[in-house]
Amino acid sequence: MKSLPEDAADVSLIQPRRGSGLIRNIAKRYDLYLMLLLPIAWYLIFHYGPLYGLQIAFKNFNPAKGIMGSPWEGFGHFVRFFDSYYFWRLLWNTVSINLFSLLIAFPIPIMLALLVNEIRSKTYSKWLQNITYIPHFISVVVIVGILNVFLSPTGPINMLIEAFGGSSVRFLESAGWFKTIFIGSNIWQNMGWQSIIYIAALSGVNPQLYEAAKMDGASRLRRIWHVSLPGIAPVIVILLILDIGHFMNVGFEKILLMQNNLNLESSDVISTFVYTTGILKGEYSYTAAIGLFNSVINLILLLLVNRFARKTSETSLW
């Protein structure tokens, strides 16, 4: 590590004007590049290095023989997954939970941010922000515990329903309610937290634009539509792309905690399947194959959306 700055300094001394621009640049700002070393090392060691282990998806991993020594299996694990009776159900649940999340849960923090931004009273808007983002800090286990208490057949929600003459609903043990509860509680928990970044972006919108719009007689809604939203559009697009980047990953712990035989129909997703068949039963190769499949879909989606965004809105990750 230490030798590098000296080397770099040498280069700049001996060949001050030759070499590519990059080398000169490095020599000149070697301190900045030094700082970059650590993150690069982090990525190499923890993100690129492990890619070598991906080969177990195509092998029959045997811990005693190690990754290199395990016998090749080819695409057997993928075929087994695609042939599995539950494949389509897993895929549909994973995709649909994310799709609904994206459609419903994605716009809500934006609306909340716009709402907070429009509130005149500073104290009141701070209050609102605090109250909405506090649930973010509750652990998943506690959230599911709260859901169990509130939605149980003898819980407050069902007591309310019965008080109004309805009959109690078994929320937690029905496939029909699962996605609603899962996504709904996610929104409740995270909308405040996710709105922070939009609120920050909104504060960066030039106030002169609002004044000008006001002068032209734009109503509040018009101002939101023509000033606020375009102002934060790049942020929205970037966050959307990032969200889609892990489209196939759902809140694994929460789903696992909420799962039971009666809602499995709609709560069985790829990540819980990986856990129950792979980690619990020690089938690492099979699990790695499913994980790889998942990641490949994520990557494809990310590339597609990024390309689409670049074409239509000129904002994209790269």
Place this chain on the structure above:
Amino acid sequence: MRRHWGRSALATLIIAGLILAGCSNGGDSKKENNSPPPSTESAVKAEGFPIVDQPIKLKMFTRIAPANGPFKEMPVFQDYEKLSNIQVEFTEAPTDGFAEKKNLLFASNELPDALFRSELNPLETIRYGTAGQLIPLEDLIEEYAPNLKALMEQYPEIRSAITTPEGHIYSIPGIVTTGSARTDKRWINKAWLEKLNLKEPTTTEELYNVLVAFRDGDPNGNGVADEIPMTARNAAAGIIIVNMMAGSFGLDLQLGYNINIEDGKVNIWSGDEKHKELLMYLNRLYKEKLLDQEIFSHTEAQYLAKQGSGNAGLFFDQTNNNFLPIMDQYVGIAPPAGPNGDQMQSAVAPVPRDFGAFAITSVNKHPEATMRWIDYFYSDEGSTLLRFGREGEHYEMRDGVPYYFDDFIAVTGAQGKMTPYAGGGAPHLISDQVASFINPPQVQEAFKKLEPYMPEIRYANPMFDEETAQKVNILRNDIDKYVNEQSTKFIVGALSFDKWEEFQSTLNKMKIDELEGIYQAAYDKMAK
């Protein structure tokens, strides 16, 4: 707040793999050194204590149940260390997440010397045994485990349950010779029966009527219909209430699966008409609120609380330990006869009840001493130490049988903290000699009513070779999940019985015949 779970899991796996690849060369060479047993082991005595003259240390991986205290504070391990000269250092993993930790241990190849109370399933045993991570024990048992050997001679089904087709034994089970400890009793609320002037039900229809009376007759006399007529455990694998009622519908549970053996023919009954009848009966009970409405969601703690509350009419448990203060309120009954006159107690565990309870790994430098160490617990003396602790401190002998002191047992939780058997699955012998606590007179009486209806011989899960075991695993992954999920739905009425044919045809699509064939072949081998 989406977690990159899949990716990080993968990364963890892969990192584990990296580390492991680094170690694997070392591991291989070690194994080579190991294959001829080290001759330095001459210090191990074939019998008598101490087992070794020079103290040795062993590292063991174990499961710690919620009821247990730290293993190093248990009298059994403290006293046995002095007796045997073998010091055991336990790594304790809680029951929750135990399977995960155990498998990661093997995947990372960072093995302890032995696994104690490890709940290895047959597939894991074969997989890790074939891979060389677990060592074959059959020769060690022959020479260094006189107690275990004697048991295996007395109960031949033990050997067939733990020996692989190649003739190796990679793990040893917890052995239960006390019949009563192999099955759950049917505890019915005698106080309620008397109050409502009812007789013990002897058929499923009578049972239905009794449960209706429990529901409507307000037997607890508080004026509110809050009685739970019938309840059962909610287990992660399988549906306990189905297993408990299966015998009344002519369904047995052989070979550790939904299997009837008739004239040497193996029949997986998941798609049979009898299974449908059973589910329809349970559906009727559930619909009319005769079956606990929380039966598929309550936790173990909630279920035990229901036992202790005295507010349940009929439930299932091996002992009366969970409702000791109100034990007089309950009495055991025989299995009810079903619509076709079937009357069996099917949910009966085999003599080698807790499969894969103990195993020795390839890194163990003292396999002989380890085998002698564990073998002690397969004697009445060792089992008494394990289950009852110290004489004079925790228990006393009455008529040659150990009993806990009353004031020791009266302290809530003290017994579970003291012995590693609380929480189940410990590798040891449960014989009548050490069963005074789990098998007091009341439980014995309850068992006597069940005994005539128990199967003559209970075949355990068969051992397959690695390839077959993997095939069974793949088939059962889908089939078991499907059967459990659909059965649950049939019972609660989320799925109508019109769909039964679809259920059957899906089972066929999942190749249930192939599975049946594999079990048939295994049974044929076993019966020979």
